[in-house]
Amino acid sequence: MSAILPPAERLWWKHPLDRVEGTWIVIAFIWCMIMFAMMVGWHIYGKQNLSTETYKTTPELFSKKAQDVVDKYTVRKETDKEIPVVHPPPGSDVYLVARLWDWWPIIELEKDKTYKLHLTSMDFNHGFSLQPVNINIQVVPGYEHVVKVTPNQSGTFSIVCNEFCGIGHANMAGRIYVK
Amino acid sequence: MSTTYRTCPRSGLQFEAQAERLMLVNAVAAVVFLLVGGILAVGVVLTRWPAVHWLSADAFYMVLTAHGIDMLIFWIIFFEMAVLYFCSSTLLRCRIATPRMAWLGFALMLIGAVTNNVAVFRGSSSVMMTSYVPMMAEPAFYLGLILFAVGALIGCFVFLGTLVVAKREKTYQGSIPLVTFGAVTATIIAVFTITSGAIILIPTFLMSVGVINQVDPLVYRTIWWAFGHSSQQINVAAHISIWYAIAAICFGAKPMSERVSRGAFLLYILFLQLASAHHLLADPGMSTEWKVVNTSYFMYFAVLASMIHGLTIPGAIEVAQREKGYTKGLFEWLRKAPWGNPVFSGMFISLIGFGFLGGISGVMMGTEQLNMLIHNTIYVPGHFHATVVVGTTLSFMALTYFLIPVLFKREMINPGLAKLQPYMFGLSMYFFCLVMMGAGTLGVSRRHWDMAMGGSPLAYEFPGAAYLMMGLVGIAGIAAILGGAIYIYITVGSLLWGKKLDAGVQTTQTIPLPKTPMPNVVVQSHGSAGFAAPGTFALAMVFLISFVLYYFINWKYLSQVWGLS
Ligand code: HEM
Ligand SMILES: [Cu+2]
Ligand SMILES: [Cu+2]
Numbered sequence: 001m002s003a004i005l006p007p008a009e010r011l012w013w014k015h016p017l018d019r020v021e022g023t024w025i026v027i028a029f030i031w032c033m034i035m036f037a038m039m040v041g042w043h044i045y046g047k048q049n050l051s052t053e054t055y056k057t058t059p060e061l062f063s064k065k066a067q068d069v070v071d072k073y074t075v076r077k078e079t080d081k082e083i084p085v086v087h088p089p090p091g092s093d094v095y096l097v098a099r100l101w102d103w104w105p106i107i108e109l110e111k112d113k114t115y116k117l118h119l120t121s122m123d124f125n126h127g128f129s130l131q132p133v134n135i136n137i138q139v140v141p142g143y144e145h146v147v148k149v150t151p152n153q154s155g156t157f158s159i160v161c162n163e164f165c166g167i168g169h170a171n172m173a174g175r176i177y178v179k
Numbered sequence: 180m181s182t183t184y185r186t187c188p189r190s191g192l193q194f195e196a197q198a199e200r201l202m203l204v205n206a207v208a209a210v211v212f213l214l215v216g217g218i219l220a221v222g223v224v225l226t227r228w229p230a231v232h233w234l235s236a237d238a239f240y241m242v243l244t245a246h247g248i249d250m251l252i253f254w255i256i257f258f259e260m261a262v263l264y265f266c267s268s269t270l271l272r273c274r275i276a277t278p279r280m281a282w283l284g285f286a287l288m289l290i291g292a293v294t295n296n297v298a299v300f301r302g303s304s305s306v307m308m309t310s311y312v313p314m315m316a317e318p319a320f321y322l323g324l325i326l327f328a329v330g331a332l333i334g335c336f337v338f339l340g341t342l343v344v345a346k347r348e349k350t351y352q353g354s355i356p357l358v359t360f361g362a363v364t365a366t367i368i369a370v371f372t373i374t375s376g377a378i379i380l381i382p383t384f385l386m387s388v389g390v391i392n393q394v395d396p397l398v399y400r401t402i403w404w405a406f407g408h409s410s411q412q413i414n415v416a417a418h419i420s421i422w423y424a425i426a427a428i429c430f431g432a433k434p435m436s437e438r439v440s441r442g443a444f445l446l447y448i449l450f451l452q453l454a455s456a457h458h459l460l461a462d463p464g465m466s467t468e469w470k471v472v473n474t475s476y477f478m479y480f481a482v483l484a485s486m487i488h489g490l491t492i493p494g495a496i497e498v499a500q501r502e503k504g505y506t507k508g509l510f511e512w513l514r515k516a517p518w519g520n521p522v523f524s525g526m527f528i529s530l531i532g533f534g535f536l537g538g539i540s541g542v543m544m545g546t547e548q549l550n551m552l553i554h555n556t557i558y559v560p561g562h563f564h565a566t567v568v569v570g571t572t573l574s575f576m577a578l579t580y581f582l583i584p585v586l587f588k589r590e591m592i593n594p595g596l597a598k599l600q601p602y603m604f605g606l607s608m609y610f611f612c613l614v615m616m617g618a619g620t621l622g623v624s625r626r627h628w629d630m631a632m633g634g635s636p637l638a639y640e641f642p643g644a645a646y647l648m649m650g651l652v653g654i655a656g657i658a659a660i661l662g663g664a665i666y667i668y669i670t671v672g673s674l675l676w677g678k679k680l681d682a683g684v685q686t687t688q689t690i691p692l693p694k695t696p697m698p699n700v701v702v703q704s705h706g707s708a709g710f711a712a713p714g715t716f717a718l719a720m721v722f723l724i725s726f727v728l729y730y731f732i733n734w735k736y737l738s739q740v741w742g743l744s
Contacts, residue, residue, distance in 0.1 A: 002427035003357040003495070004270055007437045008695040015437040020494055020710045021487070024719055025439070028486040031723065032479035038734065039471050039547050047742045048548055052470075054463040079636045106637075114742070119463075124314045125396065127555045131622045131639045133740050136554035138462045140396050141313065145463030150742030158639030160632070162555040162624035164307050166314070167236055169626070171633035 050137065050147065057144040059122045066095035066118075070105050078106060078175075085177070093118060093146075096159075096174070098126040098139045100166060103159045103174025110179050114150045127163030130176070136162060151178040181687065182274050188683045190428075190585045193690060197278040198268035198341075202261040202586060204285060206579070209257035210670055212292065213572075216250035217663045219243075220656065227557075228653025229630055229646050236628045240305040243626060245296065247308035251567060252327070252410075253292045258575050259365070259417050260285070260334045265586075266362035266420065267341035272689050273350040276340030280333055287330030295323025307626060309407065312383060312399045321384035325377065332373045335366045351692040357434050357441065358427070361420030364444040365413045372413060376406035397464050404455035414567060415485070416447055418529070418574040422492045425526040425574075428581060429517060432499035435491050435711065443491075446484035460550035467547070474545050482542055489534045490719050493527075494712035501711075509714040521597045525577025528605035529570055536612050537565035539726050549733050551743070557627075557652075558619020565612040568659075573605050576666050583670065589677030597669050604662025611655035618648035 009015055043049050074084040084105040088094050090113035097104045099122035109115055119128060121141040128137040137147065151157075159174035183196045222242040225233040234242060268275045275281060297319065298304045304316035342363070345351060355363070379402040385391045423440070426432040434440045456473030459465055493513075500512030517523045540562040543549055553559065583591045591597055623630060623645050630649065632638035710716055 002431055002433045003423040003440075004427045005356050005695050006351050006353040006692065007357070007434075008353075009437070013438050013441070017439060018435045018494075018711045020712045020716050021435055021439050021491060023710075024490045024716065025483075025487060027723065028483050031486075031727070032483050035482075035542065035546070035730065036479055039474075042548050042734075043467065043471075046548065046738070047744070048551070048737050048740060049467070049744055050461065050548070050551055051744060052463070052465065052467055081636075083637075103637075114744075125311045125400075127624070129555065129622065129624060130741075132642070134553075134556070134620070134622045135551050135740055135743070136461055136556060137551065138459075138554065140400070140463055142396055143463045148742075148744045150744075152739075152741055158637065160622070160624055160639050162627065163311075164240065164626040167240070169240075170236065170629040171635045171638075173632050173635045173637040173639060175637045 047150075051145075053146040055144045055146070056142060057120055058142070062095065062118075062120050062144060063097065063122070065093075066097050066104075069093070069095050074105070075108065088115065090115065092116070096128075097122060098128070098161070099123055101161070101168030101172040103128075103161075103172070106175045106177070108177040108179060109149075109151050111151055111154045114148055117147045117149050119145045119147065124165045125163045126161050126165050126172070129160040129162040131158045131160055133157065138163065151176075154178045184272075184686050184689050185683045186686070186690070187585050187588075188681055190581075192269055192585060193272045194586070195268050195274050195689070197281075198264045198275040199586065201275065201278070201281050201285065202264045202269075205257050205261040205264070206582070206586075207674075208285075208289060208292075209254050209261065209575075210667060212249045212253035212257060213663070214667050215296075216246055216254055217660055217667070219246040219249065220660050220663075222246075224653055224656035224660070226628065227649060228656075229649050231653060232629070237302070237305065239628050240307075240626075241299060241302055244305050244307050245299045248295060248299065248324075249292075250572075251308060252324075255414055255567070255571060255575075256327075256331055257288065257292075259413065260288070260331070262417055262421065262575075262578075263334060263338040263362055263366065264341075266359045267338050267345070270356055270359050271342070271345035271351050272692050273341060273345035273348055274689065276337055276344045281337040284330040284333030284337065287333065288327050289330075291323045291325070291327030291330060293323070294319050294326065298323060309403060310383070311403070312386065312394045312396055315387050318384060318387045321380050321387055325380050325384060328373045328376050328380070332370065335369050335373070338362070338366055348689075349691065350689055352694045357437060358420045358424045360441055361416055361423065361444055364447050365416035365420065367448050368409055368416060369413045372406050372409040375402055375409065379403050379406065397462065400459060400462065401455060401465075404458040408455055408458060411563075411567065412447060412481075414571040416444065418533075418571045419485075419488050419492075421574045421578050422488075422526055422530055423495075425522055425577060425581070426492055426496050426499075429520065429523045429526075430496050430499040432495040435494050435498060439487060440491050443484040443487040446480050450481040450484075457545040457550065460545075460547050461554040470547050474547055474550075479542075482538075485534075485538060489530070489538070489722070490715060492530060493718065494715040497712040497715045509717055512714060519598050521580045521601050522577050524598075525573050525580065525601035525605065528601050529573040529577065532565055532573070532605060532609050532612075533570035534722060535725065536609060537562060537570055539729050540616060541566065542726070543730060543733050546730075546733075549737055552733065552737060552740075553619050555625055556619035557623045557625045557649075558616045560625050561612045561615030561617075561619055564608060564615065569605060569608050569612065573601065573608070576604070577601065579666070579670055583673045583677070584680055587674055587677070588680045588682050589673045590680055591669060592672045592677050593669060596665055600662060600665045600669065604659055604666065607655050607658035607662055611652060611659050614648045614651040614655060618645055618652065621645040621648065623649060 087108040161172035
C-alpha cells in the first residue's frame with residue numbers, strides 16, 4: 001500500500017489516525033483560531049485598520065474637490081514644477097490625486113492629528129506606498145477611498161508608486177510633510 | 180479504439196501509448212517555456228540589481244510581463260497536464276478518454292501560448308500578467324490567454340473522463356490512490372479557476388477590440404484574482420500530490436492515514452476558492468468582514484490543510500524509514516535518506532522551503548492588517564518564488580528526474596550534475612526569496628525599474644541596506660538561473676542524447692491493478708512515546724515556533740506605524 005496505489009482498506013475514511021497526526025491537527029487548529037482572533041481583535045483594540053469607506057467617483061468630480069482644497073490651504077509651492085503644498089486644518093478632508101506620473105499636491109500634516117485622506121486615480125491603477133513607514137494602499141480608478149490617517153512621527157515622507165502604471169511608473173513620487 | 184500498453188521494466192508502471200505521447204509533448208512544451216522564462220529572468224534580475232541596471236524601462240516591463248506569464252502560466256500548466264494524464268491513465272492503468280480531444284486541448288494551449296508571447300514581444304502589451312484594466316494590451320494578448328485556458332479546460336475534462344473509463348473498465352479496485360485524489364482536487368479547483376478567468380478575460384478582450392467600452396477596474400481585480408490566486412491552489416494541490424508520489428516511489432512510503440490526507444485535500448476544495456480576497460486587502464470597496472472571512476479561507480481551514488500535509492508527508496517517509504531499521508534517535512531516518520538522489524533531495528528541499536519560506540510569509544501577508552506592510556512591495560515576489568518556484572517548480576524538476584528513465588526511456592546524462600542541481604537551484608532560491616523579502620520590508624517596490632526613481636525631485640532615497648538586499652537578489656537570482664539551466668540541459672540532453680532504454684513488454688490489453696494487500700503490521704510498530712514519527716513532530720514544532728515568532732514580530736511592527744482607521 002502506498003500513495004500511488006489504491007488504499008487497501010475499501011473504507012479509507014475509517015483509516016485510524018496516528019497520534020502524531022492527531023496531536024498536530026489539534027495544535028495547528030488552535031493556532032489557526034488564534035490567528036483568526038488576532039485579525040478580528042485588532043479591529044477592536046488595534047490602531048492600524050484600513051478603512052473601507054469608498055465612493056464611486058470620476059476624474060472631473062475628484063479633481064474639483066482636490067482643487068478646492070488646494071485653493072484654500074496652499075501655504076507655498078515647491079520644486080520647479082511649482083507643486084502646491086497644502087496644509088489643511090486637523091480633522092479635515094485631504095485629497096491626493098494619483099495620475100500619470102505624479103502624486104498631487106504635496107501635503108503637510110500635523111503630528112498626532114487625524115485627517116481624512118481621499119485617494120483615487122485619474123487613469124490606471126496606482127500604488128500608494130508611504131516611505132519609510134511602509135504603509136501600502138492600492139489606488140483604483142473610479143473609486144474614492146477615504147482613509148483616516150494619524151501620523152505619529154514628524155519628518156519628511158515619500159510616496160512611491162508601487163503599482164505598475166506605465167513607462168513613467170518608476171519616477172512617480174510624491175511627498176507628505178509632518179510637522 | 181485500439182491502443183497498446185507497455186510495462187516499464189524499471190518502475191513497474193504501465194503506460195498507454197496515447198497517454199504516454201500526450202505526457203511527453205506536454206512535458207516538452209513545459210520545459211521549452213521554462214527555458215524562455217528563464218532567459219527572461221536574466222533580464223529581470225540584472226535590471227533589478229541596482230549596480231547593473233541592465234535593460235531600458237520599456238524592455239524591462241516587457242520582459243517582466245513575459246517572464247511572469249511564461250513561467251507561472253505556461254511552464255506550470257503544461258507540466259500539470261502531463262501530471263494529470265500520469266495520475267489518471269498511468270496510475271489507474273487505463274486508456275485515456277477521448278485522446279483526440281486531449282490533442283485538441285494541447286493544440287489550443289500551444290497556439291494560445293504562442294499567440295500571447297508574440298503579442299507581448301511586439302512591445303505594446305507590457306501590462307504585466309495581471310493586465311489590470313483600464314491599461315490595455317493588444318487583443319492578441321487576451322485571445323492567446325483565452326485559447327490557452329480553453330485548451331487547459333479540455334485537458335481537465337479528459338482527465339475526469341479517464342477516471343470514469345478506469346472505473347467502468349474496472350482497471351483498479353476500491354478507491355483511487357491518494358495521489359490521484361490530489362490530482363482530482365487540483366482539477367476541480369482548475370475548473371473553477373478557468374471559468375473565473377474566462378468570465379473576466381472575455382469582456383476584457385471585447386473591450387480591447389472595441390465592442391465593450393468599459394470593464395470596471397475593481398470588478399476586474401476581484402474576478403481576476405479568483406482566477407489568479409485559485410490557480411496557485413492548483414499548483415499546491417499538484418505539487419503536494421507529487422510529494423506524496425515521490426515519498427511512495429523513493430521509500431515505498433504509505434500515507435500515515437488515508438483519512439487525514441484525503442480530508443486535507445477536501446479542505447482545499449472547500450475553502451481555497453476564497454483566496455481572491457488576499458490580493459484585495461489593500462483595496463477600496465470591499466467590506467472588512469468580507470476581507471477577514473475570505474483572506475483567512477474561512478478561519479484558516481486551508482492553512483490547516485497545508486500544515487497537515489506538511490506533517491504527513493515527512494511523517495510517512497519517517498515511518499517507512501523506521502520500518503527499514505533506521506530507528507536511532509530522532510533523525511537517523513532523515514540522515515540516512517538518499518540525499519544523492521535528485522528525485523528525493525529535490526522533493527525534500529521543495530517541501531521545507533515551501534513550508535518555512537512560502538507558507539509562513541504567505542500567512543503573514545494574508546493577514547488583513549499586516550498586508551498593508553508589504554502590499555505590492557518586492558516582498559510579494561519573494562513570497563511567491565518560495566511557493567511557485569521552490570514549491571511547484573522544484574517538485575516538477577524532481578519528478579522529471581524520475582520520469583527520464585521511466586517515461587522518456589532514456590538514461591540520464593550527467594547524473595553527477597543532476598545530483599547537485601536541486602541543491603544549487605533550491606538553496607539559491609531560498610536565499611533569493613529571503614533577500615527579496617528583506618528588501619520588501621524596507622519598502623522596495625515590485626515591478627519597478629529604478630530604485631533611484633530617475634532622479635525625480637520628490638524621490639525617496641532608499642536606505643543603503645535596501646540597495647544591498649537588491650544586489651544580493653541579483654547574485655542569488657543568477658545562481659538560481661544557473662541551477663535552472665542545469666535542469667534544462669539534463670532534461671533536454673537526456674531526451675536527445677541519452678542512451679535508449681528498454682521500453683518493456685507491450686500488450687494490447689491493460690493489465691488491471693491487483694488488489695492492494697492489507698498491511699499485516701500494526702500501524703505503530705516503531706517510533707517513541709506512542710508517536711510513529713517523533714522526528715517529524717520535532718520538525719513540525721520548530722516550524723510552529725518560527726511561524727508564531729515571525730507572525731507576532733510583524734504585529735509588533737504594525738503597532739508602531741501611523742494610525743489608520
Ligand atoms: C530561475 C530563477 C528566477 C529568477 C532569478 C526570477 C526572478 C524574478 C524577479 C526578480 C521578479 C520580480 C521583478 C519585479 O517585480 O520587479 C520576478 C517576478 C516573477 N517571477 Fe520570477 N524568477 C525566476 C523563476 C521564476 C519561476 C520558475 C516562476 C514561476 C514558476 C516565476 C514567476 C514569476 C512571476 C509570476 C513574477 C511576477 C511578475 C509580475 O510582477 O507580473 N519566476 N522573477
Ligand atoms: Cu503610478
Ligand atoms: Cu506606478
